[in-house]
Amino acid sequence: MKIKLCSKICSKKCPLNKLAPNVRGIVRRLIVFLVFYVGISLVHPIFTEWAYGYIFTVQDKYIPYFIFPILLILGYLKWDTIKTIPKYKNNWLQTLGFGLVSIGLFSISIKPLVLDMGFNMIATYFTPIVLGHIFMFLAIFNLKFVKYLKLELVLVSIVVMSYVLSQILIEHFWFYFSKVILYVINIFLPLFTSDFYINNLNYNVQVADFDVFVGPPCSGVYSLVTFSLLLFISLFFISKKKKIKWVEAFIAWLLGMILVFGLNILRVIVIVLVGAYYSEKVALELFHEYLSSIFLLTIFLVYLYFIIPKITKRR
Numbered sequence: 001m002k003i004k005l006c007s008k009i010c011s012k013k014c015p016l017n018k019l020a021p022n023v024r025g026i027v028r029r030l031i032v033f034l035v036f037y038v039g040i041s042l043v044h045p046i047f048t049e050w051a052y053g054y055i056f057t058v059q060d061k062y063i064p065y066f067i068f069p070i071l072l073i074l075g076y077l078k079w080d081t082i083k084t085i086p087k088y089k090n091n092w093l094q095t096l097g098f099g100l101v102s103i104g105l106f107s108i109s110i111k112p113l114v115l116d117m118g119f120n121m122i123a124t125y126f127t128p129i130v131l132g133h134i135f136m137f138l139a140i141f142n143l144k145f146v147k148y149l150k151l152e153l154v155l156v157s158i159v160v161m162s163y164v165l166s167q168i169l170i171e172h173f174w175f176y177f178s179k180v181i182l183y184v185i186n187i188f189l190p191l192f193t194s195d196f197y198i199n200n201l202n203y204n205v206q207v208a209d210f211d212v213f214v215g216p217p218c219s220g221v222y223s224l225v226t227f228s229l230l231l232f233i234s235l236f237f238i239s240k241k242k243k244i245k246w247v248e249a250f251i252a253w254l255l256g257m258i259l260v261f262g263l264n265i266l267r268v269i270v271i272v273l274v275g276a277y278y279s280e281k282v283a284l285e286l287f288h289e290y291l292s293s294i295f296l297l298t299i300f301l302v303y304l305y306f307i308i309p310k311i312t313k314r315r
Contacts, residue, residue, distance in 0.1 A: 022087040
């Protein structure tokens, strides 16, 4: 009796029970998908270490978090459509079939054939991972869900794949942005310290005994690409409900790019100062690895919230 009573109390307190039954099922599937997504991102490096002898890492720190704002934007802007999807049971043949394909694709990506940052890497590492997540999504949600948001989900898949392919382009242009950052840092660092040295040839900044290479992750290119693609997909979803004022949207994009690049310069300055005068570990692990990605995605969502009234009008 006590166990049944506790389960009833817990079920009443569960926030999911306040949702309609059809929406509750979708939210539960989303939670399962995100649990698998996070789990795979944690387990995959372990298997790559087993396959290569070292952990394979990607320089772009936004890739692991890119799916979260996309799902949030999709859910918010298409909420009216999602609410109309009737409650359904999973087809276990689809779940099993898509699940096995997903596992197979993740297995292929464990040991890619070529370890260079080019089309071979895209084909043997990134593409199987992206497709693996797509089939994992299909295994959890099934085609019954997909048919209600076909265009939107196809676009999300294309945008995610384009984001992955952009890594090749970034490898050829990051140093132009790094040069701008070094130039600006050379202007502002004297306001905080005189004990610094900038090597423009090697893209290095040294403050006291702490040395930083302003390479692709610090150049701001990843931030700009992330911001641009998130804004593009947001405008596409918004255009289904409201008319976009494209001139204003273009201006908002330019201002957003300037804001993001300026914040990235500030991030690099904070990293070198924290690393030099407080803690190298905090600078590299907290500010460089984690907070920068979360901060950018938060800034984007806040920026989007404020610009939507400025760049849209009713049809």
